[in-house]
Amino acid sequence: MPEVLVQYQAEIWQAIGETFIMVGVSILAAILIGLPAGTVLFLCRKGQAFENQVVFSVMNLFINVIRSFPFLLLVVFLIPFTRVLIGTAIGTAAATVPLSIIAIAHYSRLVEQALLDVPKGVMEAAISMGASLKELIFKFLYVEARSGLVLGLTTSIISFISYSTIMGVVGGGGIGDFAIRYGYQQFKTDLMVYMIVIMIILVQFIQFSGTTVSRWIDKR
Template sequence: MNDGKWTLITPEIFFKALGETLQMLGVSLVLGSLLGILIGAVLALTRPGGVLPNRAVSIVLGTLVNLVRSLPFIILLVAILPFTRVLVGTSIGVWAAIVPLTVMIAPYIGRLVENSLLEVPQGVIEAARSMGASPMQIFWRFLLPEARASLILAVTIATVGLVDATAMAGTVGAGGIGDLALSYGYQRYDGFAMVITCVTLIILVQGVQMIGTSIARRYRRR
């Protein structure tokens, strides 16, 4: 209960939770994007008809990606708790949440990156080959620049999904806006806490979407 107060949230509590959410979002997005771009590149390059076709690698990596993506985040978070403890020494807190967040978002970004690379016209690849470009040159100098706007939108979509996951991570002691909504809004019946957390998440998602769309539009015009 809130003991007659209109809210139990102080500015210190709110900004601490917001900082934890931004930390989880920023670190897991950077790590997940690096892994995801690598995964997506390998999937696109090794698929049948790709620049470096390799059936075994394509099947194994694709299967692993699909397995991870099949698990709801809350189940994945619990399932890899032993791995999280080994990696960061704890299963609660911001850094403990970053591990499953990264594991969750990397395959998701990987699939988005793969789709973005596959959207590049085949004629671009053939033109690169005709100029004697090696497979790595084709990837770095032709595929990535051509898919740049699409890749930015892909990372934007992944970031929005990551915001949702950071809120969910708060239900298992990770802190952040999700923990604020649960601890104050739900368990202590603080209506203002629930409203402010919802509004904060909406603003965060809309801001990410607007920035990503704006940057992608700028590259499409070039």
Template sequence: MDLSVLNDALQNLSSMAPEIWQACQETLVMLGVGLATAIFIGGPLGILLYLSQPGQLFAHKVINGVLSWLVNLVRSFPFIILMVSLVPLTRLIVGSTIGPVAASVPLSFAAIPYFARLVEQTLREIPRGVVEAAEAMGASPMQIICKVLINEARAGLISSLTILTISFLSYTAVAGVVGGGGIGDLAIRYGYYRFETDIMVAMVLLLVVIVQVIQFIGNRLAARLDKR
């Protein structure tokens, strides 16, 4: 590569440092809101999906069937279509359809069923005998959920959260295309519309680095919490 071209690219990136930093903050807002919603709503929903299955603590065929149908319904929507479908609700909640906070609404709706399924699948890996032993010792339902299920599945839950975080990092890039802001928006505006390839490449490399960091942290935490 011509050194002058590389030097020009570095100078261009340097001049855009404030915008890149703002894009990172916008991506962090979208991820933070979406992941928080997934943990506090999707997590309990996943536990309920698991416990309402036949043979489990709160087995109920109708409740399990309805919840599974709702989860599958939301997950069947491509994210870009879900964003458009939720425009009226987004405007009602935040008063706008533009910006990272507005983009967090459809991101949250997508994150809840996604994480719920991951939680359900993780809990299924717990040996049934562990729960039966807790029941035999007189543990209450809340004790079984908090001290048995979540405790036994904590490594798997961290891995599931890592998968969710990486997946939704790409969703924030999609949200940027339709006015959500963030790294994806910056890459599209400069790299695609203005043909500034160096910006596009830099944003892609930034996303790669972020994914690697998230995966590394997730793997380390999961390994530390794994009781096997």
């Protein structure tokens, strides 16, 4: 192992742990809130069985506004809200708030796109058989769109990792913040390069895993 990695081994593991915490909370927010939000967005859009232009317009506007923010500005803008919610605006826990919000907006849009790829005949068949709303969503829509939902989540996770590198602004830590503070600012280019390599390996692993799972569950 290169000497510089041995020297900063404890800090590197701490940075990796901080990245996993931030990304992990973002994934939970995307699944628990982003998935239902994207589903509601799909069901309420024009031409769908549960069309509701008011709900669709409000949710669509919210998602578009959040996604339009440059992420760094979003982090700064949400500092007062983060302080009220968490009790502090600094640290890894505080960093999960803006990451979770962008995760919800990001994944809900990908969920909507994945559900739009489901053939209309599936919806019509489910409704004609008297399926309840719960059955329509879980036994028809999600089953048909499961491959796209997994690929969308994979893409989102990679984006969350990229966003997490900015969280040093609010003391969130993580691999990106470590690379800047210990590598770039201290003129240790080799250390910064090693951190970039770690990020690349992590992203490649996630992409490979997501693509493999998507292919495995795609029964079309």
